Amino acid sequence: MIFRQLFDPSSSTYTYLLADAAAGEALLIDTVYEHERRDLALLRELGLRLIATLETHVHADHVTGAWRLKQRCGSQILLAEASGASGADRLLSHGDRVAFGSRYLEVRATPGHTNGCLSYVLDDHSMAFTGDSLLIRGCGRTDFQQGSASRLFHSVREQLLTLPPSCLLYPGHDYRGLTVTSVAEELRFNPRLGGDVNENDFAGYMNHLGLPHPKLMDIAVPANLRCGQPDQANSSDEPGWAPLTQTFSGIWEIQPDALAERLAQAQTQPASAVPLQLLDVREPAEFEAGLGHIHGARLLPLAELSARLAELDASQPVVAICRSGARSAQATVLLQKAGFKQLANLAGGMLRWHAAGLPVEGGRD
Template sequence: MIFRQLLEPVSSTYTYVLGCPETGEAILVDPVVNSMDRDLQVLQGLGLRLAYTLDTHIHADHITAALELKKRTGSRIAAPAFDRLPCADLGIEEGRPLRVGSMTIEGLHTPGHTDGHFSYVSAARVFTGDALLIDGCGRTDFQNGDSAALYRSVTQKLFALDDETLVYPAHDYTGRHVSSIAQEKARNPRLGAGKSLAEFQQIMANLDLPYPKFIDYAVPGNRGCGVCPDGLPDELQKYCAPMAESPQG
């Protein structure tokens, strides 16, 4: 499998390129609209044709590029079936893998950050979205988040994967790129080292995080598979501006 990890710096979002060397078909996991031109340049440089975009969940911190990429390339939009997005071409369900060329992507329903959140397993890698971050996890205080559900998703599903499975999250804010299931089980300060559900719930209840500054625009935009809203305040324009020169992670 052809693989690349790309960084969108405004929201510190990782987008992943998965490519089939036999057919030249590609999947973009969690593409961001303001890095769309960069992603297309990467695909062209690798000789790949975009077949699907695949989001892990309805994001609150950026606008997905799924709809614009479909308009530009004819790609299909895949998203968790749980969210019932009318704009999606394919609803991902656990136990029904997505196959593109020689690639197989297994969906795992991993709710807790959002109720419809999915993680994706392919070729000894797991794309964990916001369910499991490197030494952390996504917040659980909006979009029907639930700390008990997230605890079960991570400890019963993600931590059940092979220890050698590489963990590729949707974000990292300190320049890290990859972890492993063994590493997160051993040292994740929120969920690792045998943390109990009660301990995890206490940690999450005491985070005291600010209200997400883009959520009121991102969530409705992403329910439309990536519609940049009108009337964005000046300080939020960067979330929908083209960023063809975004540095790669």
């Protein structure tokens, strides 16, 4: 069997690939809308055919890539019947099986984080995919989307922690960089659900977390109830001037390493590279100090952009840049409305550029 664990840094979401190598059939669990290209590339490189995408629940912190992958691969969309979602090809219930080649996943209903939470257990009980029902040394919250501390306590204790002690547990998220745990570990060390904790202990803990709602909840939940299908399917051709990824909101993004490679190509092969306009929309103090700026970037603060559009060449691609990617995303929307066609936002902005160790001018240590 082929197994891969993939990660989305924006939402700390894990996506899991399982495949029967002999049959060439693969499943993806908890895909992320912005990572369609990554997932397709991995499938292609491993010589696999995606037969289905599975959801552990209706997510509130990211949009699933299930619909986009179905358009590309013809894969089926599978999630819980109790989720209330539309657009699925198969609605799952407790005890169902999802086959891939000669292997299968056993479906276990584990409600409590949401009403439609499912966990998937590999046929030999060597690994399980727990979504947000059981995290590493934690669990999903129970204060929205039909959440229930009582139901989650019984779900985890009866459906997951009764698996063999050696069974590896793979969560839907981790915010500290941890990747896997086991039934034995969680029974011993999980402060919420392990040891001698009873239902009253757990409910008292969960009912007093006081957490804010996820920032993308108002966008993600409605979209995921449509299995990730946009309100209006975007039929525009993919840009060919750089490797870009489209966010669910319709903004094209370029990753820092891809932009660095593209800029290097322009220096070594100027005749074959399409010229790029690097548009930094921060304030002057941010451009010169702080995180510095990318060589060749033009400073044009977002507040002045509408009045200075004539300084840009609409026939050449524009990459918008800011500190985190938020202001520059807004700049791409403004430019698109002004008639610019070739646009991309630097994903994660200068923060992610720095984290990748890429060169800057100016700034301070």
